[in-house]
Amino acid sequence: MSEEQEVVTVVKAPVYLKYNFTAGAAPARFLAQIKKGVLTGQRCPKCSAVYVPPRGSCGGCGVATEEEVVLSNKATVQSFTIVYIPIPNNPIQPPYIIANVVPDGANVSFIHLMSECVNEDVHIGARVEAVWKPKEEWGFAMDNIRYYRPIDEPNVPVDQIGKLSVNGQEG
Amino acid sequence: MANLAAVVGIGQTKYMTRRLDVSIAGLVREAAVNALQDADLTWDDIDAVILGKAPDMFEGVIMPEAYLTDALGCNGKPMLRVHTAGSVGGSTALVAASHVQSGMFKRVLTVSFEKQSESNAMWALSNPQPFSTHLNAGAGGYFAPIIREYMRRSNAPYDVGIKVAVKDRLHGARNPLAHLQKPDITMQEVEESFMLWDPIRFLEACPSSDGACAMIIANEELADKASKKPAWIRGVAMRSEPTMYAGRDEVNPQAGRDCAADVYKQAGITNPRKDLDCAEVYVPFSWYEPMWLENLGFAPEGEGWKLTMEGATSLDEGGDIPWNCSGGVLSSNAIGASGMIRFAEAARQVRGDAGAHQVEGAKLALGHAYGGGAQFYAMWVVGSEKP
Numbered sequence: 001m002s003e004e005q006e007v008v009t010v011v012k013a014p015v016y017l018k019y020n021f022t023a024g025a026a027p028a029r030f031l032a033q034i035k036k037g038v039l040t041g042q043r044c045p046k047c048s049a050v051y052v053p054p055r056g057s058c059g060g061c062g063v064a065t066e067e068e069v070v071l072s073n074k075a076t077v078q079s080f081t082i083v084y085i086p087i088p089n090n091p092i093q094p095p096y097i098i099a100n101v102v103p104d105g106a107n108v109s110f111i112h113l114m115s116e117c118v119n120e121d122v123h124i125g126a127r128v129e130a131v132w133k134p135k136e137e138w139g140f141a142m143d144n145i146r147y148y149r150p151i152d153e154p155n156v157p158v159d160q161i162g163k164l165s166v167n168g169q170e171g
Numbered sequence: 172m173a174n175l176a177a178v179v180g181i182g183q184t185k186y187m188t189r190r191l192d193v194s195i196a197g198l199v200r201e202a203a204v205n206a207l208q209d210a211d212l213t214w215d216d217i218d219a220v221i222l223g224k225a226p227d228m229f230e231g232v233i234m235p236e237a238y239l240t241d242a243l244g245c246n247g248k249p250m251l252r253v254h255t256a257g258s259v260g261g262s263t264a265l266v267a268a269s270h271v272q273s274g275m276f277k278r279v280l281t282v283s284f285e286k287q288s289e290s291n292a293m294w295a296l297s298n299p300q301p302f303s304t305h306l307n308a309g310a311g312g313y314f315a316p317i318i319r320e321y322m323r324r325s326n327a328p329y330d331v332g333i334k335v336a337v338k339d340r341l342h343g344a345r346n347p348l349a350h351l352q353k354p355d356i357t358m359q360e361v362e363e364s365f366m367l368w369d370p371i372r373f374l375e376a377c378p379s380s381d382g383a384c385a386m387i388i389a390n391e392e393l394a395d396k397a398s399k400k401p402a403w404i405r406g407v408a409m410r411s412e413p414t415m416y417a418g419r420d421e422v423n424p425q426a427g428r429d430c431a432a433d434v435y436k437q438a439g440i441t442n443p444r445k446d447l448d449c450a451e452v453y454v455p456f457s458w459y460e461p462m463w464l465e466n467l468g469f470a471p472e473g474e475g476w477k478l479t480m481e482g483a484t485s486l487d488e489g490g491d492i493p494w495n496c497s498g499g500v501l502s503s504n505a506i507g508a509s510g511m512i513r514f515a516e517a518a519r520q521v522r523g524d525a526g527a528h529q530v531e532g533a534k535l536a537l538g539h540a541y542g543g544g545a546q547f548y549a550m551w552v553v554g555s556e557k558p
Contacts, residue, residue: 009191010289015231021301031302049417053303059416081315082369083308088294090305095369098306100316107417111306124323143304158323162417 026056031140072104105166116149127153173272177394177401180210180387186350186503189288196242202383211398214244218276223263223283224507229290260510261540261549284383285505315368327476332457343498345527350503375457382505402518406437414544430548438552448533451513496528510540
């Protein structure tokens with residue numbers, strides 16, 4: 001052979017998988033409410049813990065949840081990370097804060113973006129509130145809430161995080 | 172009561188960023204052949220094969236166990252695939268052990284692997300979930316807030332994770348199979364490496380590796396006749412818990428504590444720091460060493476970091492309970508194999524076959540793996556003496 005050819009050891013072969021997703025009974029109720037701008041959870045009939053987003057059962061007790069509870073726009077930072085790398089296929093620019101937030105009235109956290117904050121000032125126990133997208137952009141999706149931002153309220157003591165009622169620090 | 176079983180052969184590949192010279196089939200076969208050679212056995216001596224790897228989405232090969240039967244010499248033999256996310260290498264070893272302990276088979280081959288160069292694990296772990304926010308920033312993004320909460324609770328100095336990152340890489344430099352070879356690493360180098368998921372720095376996180384690990388597990392009769400010293404299985408335990416439930420302690424998960432208590436009871440261990448000679452524990456991010464020191468009962472809650480800072484877990488500092496002498500997950504991370512490497516390295520220690528990272532006179536060792544949202548646990552204790 002006159003020319004040396006490079007040995008092919010790797011080929012990239014992107015594949016696409018399209019599918020229809022059925023949310024299930026509890027998430028479907030949750031999503032119907034969030035489409036209307038209302039954040040809801042479901043209460044465990046046994047231990048009274050409120051789950052958000054609800055999956056239809058309490059992971060601790062192993063029983064179905066039914067009772068729907070309207071939650072507050074206010075929440076507490078349970079923990080967080082400042083991320084310095086991009087998320088694949090997400091336009092968000094690093095560094096950004098992903099926080100585990102517990103809405104008032106719920107007993108579990110979910111992850112959400114924090115914004116309108118100084119990253120270095122975010123801390124465990126900080127009070128935050130949901131900032132919603134404009135109403136016309138609401139869909140059946142958790143990101144109807146665009147992000148959480150800090151609010152001027154006293155920190156929640158660590159042993160109280162995840163235990164506030166829907167009325168927040170008012171009790 | 173389970174029958175006795177022992178590890179009679181161990182085979183690994185060299186862990187590295189890219190193994191372009193082999194396919195997935197070639198990779199697993201290499202580890203399996205190394206294990207057969209170590210045990211002085213042939214394919215005909217194997218009754219069944221138990222295979223594990225992380226989720227199929229990593230390499231995009233669905234049900235690879237079907238395609239790998241030829242490479243693993245198990246056409247016409249029973250094969251089983253195990254799925255437990257990051258802990259899968261450990262769970263796979265336990266499933267293999269149970270097939271011998273139950274009397275079902277006399278001698279099984281167990282293999283686990285990952286070929287991360289043919290995959291994008293960060294992508295596979297960051298897939299948008301329907302109707303959810305798309306904010307999953309890989310495994311580090313998930314574990315960083317849990318580490319932050321540990322730092323708050325324990326009031327540990329900021330450089331505990333840095334120390335673990337150095338210690339495990341110095342251990343890895345003793346192990347020619349380890350992916351990262353950093354014999355000159357310093358605390359300063361780790362501290363100055365860039366932040367990925369605050370508080371996790373680049374050098375406090377595991378690498379992405381290609382690699383496979385294999386073991387041959389035999390019953391008592393065959394282990395007694397083994398060509399090399401067997402590692403006797405003294406205890407086996409698996410536990411899991413839901414990812415999400417109200418009041419869950421994500422820093423010190425109950426499933427991990429329960430799993431450890433079970434495996435220690437079987438092995439007659441009452442004080443793990445004293446009774447065990449060494450441990451291979453799944454530490455993919457440096458701060459998980461102090462966290463698991465507490466979860467596994469080597470230190471009281473809130474004090475795991477003290478063992479790390481005193482050098483108790485370091486071979487180089489002459490610690491009394493060296494952790495991850497092989498370099499651990501921080502030095503080699505072929506995800507699906509990482510748990511099995513812990514189990515195999517524990518076995519190498521009690522066989523006295525761990526080369527430059529051998530703990531002198533090791534008689535009893537712990538192998539540990541965890542996975543998912545720190546919700547799957549697999550552990551075994553192996554010993555140099557038949558129980």
